[in-house]
Amino acid sequence: MPLYLDPDDLRDFRDRNQAPGALLDLVGAMAFRAAAAAQRLGVFQALRGRPRAAAQLSAVLGCSARQLAVLLDALVAFGYLERDGNAYALGPAANPWLDRTAPGNFAAALAVWDELLGSLWTGMEEAVRSGLPREPYYPWLEKRPETLRDFQSMLAGLARLLAPAVVEAAPPLAGRLLDIGGGHAIYSLAFCSAAPEATATVVDLPGALEEGRTRAEAAGLADRLTFVPGDLADPIDGRYDAVLLFNVCHGLDEQAGRELIARARGALGPGGIVLVLEPFADAPARPHDTAFLRGFSLNLAITQGGRLYAFDEVAAWAREAGFARVERRALAAPTTDELLVAWEDR
Ligand SMILES: C[S@@+](CC[C@H](N)C(=O)[O-])C[C@H]1O[C@@H](n2cnc3c(N)ncnc32)[C@H](O)[C@@H]1O
Known part of the structure; x- marks a missing residue:
C-alpha cells in the first residue's frame, strides 16, 4: 500500500x-x-x-x-x-x-481498474438491486479502445507470468486443444510449444483475437493455431482432446457456467479433459489477496453477472456434465489462480 x-x-x-x-x-x-x-x-x-x-x-x-x-x-x-x-x-x-516495460508491472491494471471504478462501479447500487449489470462489461470495453488495449495487456502480462506454471501443473496435453475465451493465445502457445504435435483453436470476441494472431505469428506457430470469432454461448463444433476454460467461468452466472462446462464436455473425444483456470472463492490466500479477491468477485457480479466460485461449485458442474474425476492443482507461481482438471475416466 x-x-x-x-x-x-x-x-x-x-x-x-x-x-x-x-x-x-x-x-x-x-x-x-x-x-x-x-x-x-x-x-x-x-x-x-x-x-x-x-x-x-x-x-x-x-x-x-x-x-x-x-x-x-x-x-x-x-x-x-x-x-x-x-x-x-x-x-x-x-x-x-x-x-510498462517491467515484467509483472501494474501499469495496465491501474488504468483498467481506474476506468472501471469511475464508470461501471458507479452503477453498483442499481446492479445489486436488480441483479443485472447496468452495462455489460465486454460491450462497454469494446467501446473504449484504449482501455481494451490496457485490459489485453493486463491479461497478457499475467498469462506470460503464469503460463510456464500452468503447463507444468496440467496433465501433458497433445492433439487438438480448444481455448475458449483464449484471446491473447498465450496459454495455447505455451501448450503447443510444449507438445510439438498439438494444435489449438482459440475462440474469442473479434477484438480480442487480433492480439492472439499477432502473437502466434511472432512465435512462428501461426500454422498450429486457428482463431475463430465466436461467443461463449455458441454451440461448439468439432472434437477436441482438451478444452481450456481460463478465466471465463467466473464471468458467467451459475447457469451459464454449468452450461459452458457441459458444452465443453460434449466437444471432447474419448479420454479428453477440461481444464478450468481461475481464482476460486476458497483460494488459500494472504489477507490482501483475500480482500482483492472479494472486490474482484464484486466487480464480476456487478459488471458481468458472474462471481468467484468455490472449487467445489465448479467441480459439481463438471460432475453433473459427466466427468468422473475432478482434481484441484495449485500452481508453482505467486498467484491465487488454481487449476481444475476434469477427466472422463477415474
Ligand atoms: C478474463 S479474460 C481471460 C483471457 C484468457 N483466457 C486468460 O486467462 O488470460 C476473458 C476472455 O473471454 C472473452 N469473452 C468474454 N465474453 C465473451 C463472449 N461472450 N464470447 C466470447 N468471448 C468472450 C474476452 O474477450 C476475454 O478474452
Missing part, C-alpha cells in the same frame, strides 16, 4: 477504533485516482531516471504548473513519488511497478 502507516497510527484505526476506518479507504481511493491521473498525464514516464522540478515537469507535460505541483505533493504523501528539495523522483510504488 503506498500509504505506509506507522504501527501506532494503525492501532488507532484497527485495535483502538479511535478513528473511522473509512478515512483510510478514502485516502486509498484518492491515492489510486491520483496515481491513475498521473499515469495518463505522463508523470511517471517523464520522471523515469530523471528527477525534475514541478515547473520543468509542467513544461514537458503541458500542464498547469500550479495544479501539477499540488498533484505531485499528494503523490509524495501517497508513496508514488519522493521529493528532495524541488526535485521529484519516482518512489517505490511507481518504480518498477508502474513501468
Whole structure:
C-alpha cells in the first residue's frame, strides 16, 4: 500500500477504533485516482531516471504548473513519488511497478481498474438491486479502445507470468486443444510449444483475437493455431482432446457456467479433459489477496453477472456434465489462480 502507516497510527484505526476506518479507504481511493491521473498525464514516464522540478515537469507535460505541483505533493504523501528539495523522483510504488516495460508491472491494471471504478462501479447500487449489470462489461470495453488495449495487456502480462506454471501443473496435453475465451493465445502457445504435435483453436470476441494472431505469428506457430470469432454461448463444433476454460467461468452466472462446462464436455473425444483456470472463492490466500479477491468477485457480479466460485461449485458442474474425476492443482507461481482438471475416466 503506498500509504505506509506507522504501527501506532494503525492501532488507532484497527485495535483502538479511535478513528473511522473509512478515512483510510478514502485516502486509498484518492491515492489510486491520483496515481491513475498521473499515469495518463505522463508523470511517471517523464520522471523515469530523471528527477525534475514541478515547473520543468509542467513544461514537458503541458500542464498547469500550479495544479501539477499540488498533484505531485499528494503523490509524495501517497508513496508514488519522493521529493528532495524541488526535485521529484519516482518512489517505490511507481518504480518498477508502474513501468510498462517491467515484467509483472501494474501499469495496465491501474488504468483498467481506474476506468472501471469511475464508470461501471458507479452503477453498483442499481446492479445489486436488480441483479443485472447496468452495462455489460465486454460491450462497454469494446467501446473504449484504449482501455481494451490496457485490459489485453493486463491479461497478457499475467498469462506470460503464469503460463510456464500452468503447463507444468496440467496433465501433458497433445492433439487438438480448444481455448475458449483464449484471446491473447498465450496459454495455447505455451501448450503447443510444449507438445510439438498439438494444435489449438482459440475462440474469442473479434477484438480480442487480433492480439492472439499477432502473437502466434511472432512465435512462428501461426500454422498450429486457428482463431475463430465466436461467443461463449455458441454451440461448439468439432472434437477436441482438451478444452481450456481460463478465466471465463467466473464471468458467467451459475447457469451459464454449468452450461459452458457441459458444452465443453460434449466437444471432447474419448479420454479428453477440461481444464478450468481461475481464482476460486476458497483460494488459500494472504489477507490482501483475500480482500482483492472479494472486490474482484464484486466487480464480476456487478459488471458481468458472474462471481468467484468455490472449487467445489465448479467441480459439481463438471460432475453433473459427466466427468468422473475432478482434481484441484495449485500452481508453482505467486498467484491465487488454481487449476481444475476434469477427466472422463477415474
Ligand atoms: C478474463 S479474460 C481471460 C483471457 C484468457 N483466457 C486468460 O486467462 O488470460 C476473458 C476472455 O473471454 C472473452 N469473452 C468474454 N465474453 C465473451 C463472449 N461472450 N464470447 C466470447 N468471448 C468472450 C474476452 O474477450 C476475454 O478474452
